[in-house]
Amino acid sequence: MLTSLSILALVIAVIVLSTLYLWRSIDRRPVPSADAADVRTNTVAEARLPLGERRIIPESEHRIARQALDDNAMKVVYRLQDEGYDSYLVGGCIRDLLLGKQPKDFDVATSAHPEQAEELFRRARLIGRRFKLLHVRFGRDVIEVATFRASHDSDDNDGEHGRQAESGMILRDNVYGTIEEDALRRDFTINALYYCVRDHSIHDFANGYLDLKQRQIRMIGDPEARYREDPVRMLRAARFAAKLGFEIAPETAEPIRRLGPMLTRIAPARLFDEPLKLLQSGHGEASLRQLKRFDLFRTLFPQTDAMLDSEEYPVEALVVNALANTDRRLAQGKSVTPAFLFAALLWYPLQRRLQELLDEGGQPTLQCLHQAANEVLGEQVRSTAIPRRFSTPVREIWELQLRLPRKRRADQLMEHPRFRAAYDLLLLRENSGEPLDGLSQWWTDYQNANPSQRDELQHDSRADQPQERAPRKRRRRRRKPRPQTHD
Numbered sequence: 001m002l003t004s005l006s007i008l009a010l011v012i013a014v015i016v017l018s019t020l021y022l023w024r025s026i027d028r029r030p031v032p033s034a035d036a037a038d039v040r041t042n043t044v045a046e047a048r049l050p051l052g053e054r055r056i057i058p059e060s061e062h063r064i065a066r067q068a069l070d071d072n073a074m075k076v077v078y079r080l081q082d083e084g085y086d087s088y089l090v091g092g093c094i095r096d097l098l099l100g101k102q103p104k105d106f107d108v109a110t111s112a113h114p115e116q117a118e119e120l121f122r123r124a125r126l127i128g129r130r131f132k133l134l135h136v137r138f139g140r141d142v143i144e145v146a147t148f149r150a151s152h153d154s155d156d157n158d159g160e161h162g163r164q165a166e167s168g169m170i171l172r173d174n175v176y177g178t179i180e181e182d183a184l185r186r187d188f189t190i191n192a193l194y195y196c197v198r199d200h201s202i203h204d205f206a207n208g209y210l211d212l213k214q215r216q217i218r219m220i221g222d223p224e225a226r227y228r229e230d231p232v233r234m235l236r237a238a239r240f241a242a243k244l245g246f247e248i249a250p251e252t253a254e255p256i257r258r259l260g261p262m263l264t265r266i267a268p269a270r271l272f273d274e275p276l277k278l279l280q281s282g283h284g285e286a287s288l289r290q291l292k293r294f295d296l297f298r299t300l301f302p303q304t305d306a307m308l309d310s311e312e313y314p315v316e317a318l319v320v321n322a323l324a325n326t327d328r329r330l331a332q333g334k335s336v337t338p339a340f341l342f343a344a345l346l347w348y349p350l351q352r353r354l355q356e357l358l359d360e361g362g363q364p365t366l367q368c369l370h371q372a373a374n375e376v377l378g379e380q381v382r383s384t385a386i387p388r389r390f391s392t393p394v395r396e397i398w399e400l401q402l403r404l405p406r407k408r409r410a411d412q413l414m415e416h417p418r419f420r421a422a423y424d425l426l427l428l429r430e431n432s433g434e435p436l437d438g439l440s441q442w443w444t445d446y447q448n449a450n451p452s453q454r455d456e457l458q459h460d461s462r463a464d465q466p467q468e469r470a471p472r473k474r475r476r477r478r479r480k481p482r483p484q485t486h487d
Contacts, residue, residue, distance in 0.1 A: 072106075080110050083112070085116070087108055087111070093195075105142070109148060110146075111178075114147055125137070134146075149181065190211050223252045232263070232271075238278065238293075239277055241286075243287075260299060264299060268381055275300050278291065282331060284323030287323075301345055313434075314434060319344070322340075325428060347401075353375055354372040400413065401426065
């Protein structure tokens, strides 16, 4: 049997041998560098590559779940590939998926020309002349398909498919090229990411993957030249900064304030969508800050911008409150309408012009309101188009602002189709500091009251309101008696 002394010696020997083994193992293991962890967790975003050079981010790196890809967009991509064309998911959908957001829509880029792609789909329609695109429809879902574009300096440009004005603004952009050329024709690096469905990798030609991780918005190429090609890119830079919470790279931001007036050369019809994307997509307050930062708000809403520092009207407070209200409604899944946005943003320019017309005298208030509305909307459409389907509700919302103080006709006013929008504007006006003597609270109470309570509210309000005169009855004109004739 082993003595206690032998057991002790054996234990000591085991400990010594184990220690020697561990020491030798550690000695052979390389010492990690300071950034080794970064290399393992972010092996792709190491250094910037020359523009146009392809960087492939494997699925194990970007980790976009395949279930997050749109089925209809995938059908379009596979159909194009089956016919021998290159095709990729591209742009904002890839950017949003990498950020963990749900894309609003999915776009496809392909080597097929628009007419070639159109032949492959039953429910497809070519749109646009300046920038020809194909829309493939799946029920209410629309997949936008664009052909790879090339620079206007390309040998394939015969002057007809790609044209620019003397200022540099692109008039037509239908010069087709390769995927590398297409990537460099896109605006910002974070929008030049292509998802390949063959191996589920991402192809990056402009260091957009790195900028995405660094939360930066960077123009591809020379920013000033790209803004001159299409001034709307300045609004897009402000929108992405607001939407994503990114910083605009200094060289991308620098020319914006200087070149902002070029937006006045853009057709108002094209600028109608831009304010909606900026101010009615759930990040309106942040967009307003970016627009004011680069002095772009005056291009979109010059009359409102001129009154932002007004001491007579709480213009800025109303604008901020209207945008905050819109953001809140969208976050709650409620609907919003451009008519309300324009009615709120142009309310004080309307008020100022209305007061000027009333001071001139000679016209009833309602007639002055209609004239002021015509002038304010007429001035606004020089900057951004307002289709009639929205301008008519704007007028009705404004007219109701004059009728809401007439509490006697509350039930009649509540039946008006624009009452809810007019009531919301009334709330915002009073919350912004406009003195309305608690009118918005009265309407809030009235809507929540039962019939007997409504009678009391109306009775209490009569003392505060001048008695409305009943319309005069027209007297029937008495005819003079005919002179009697005697035979």
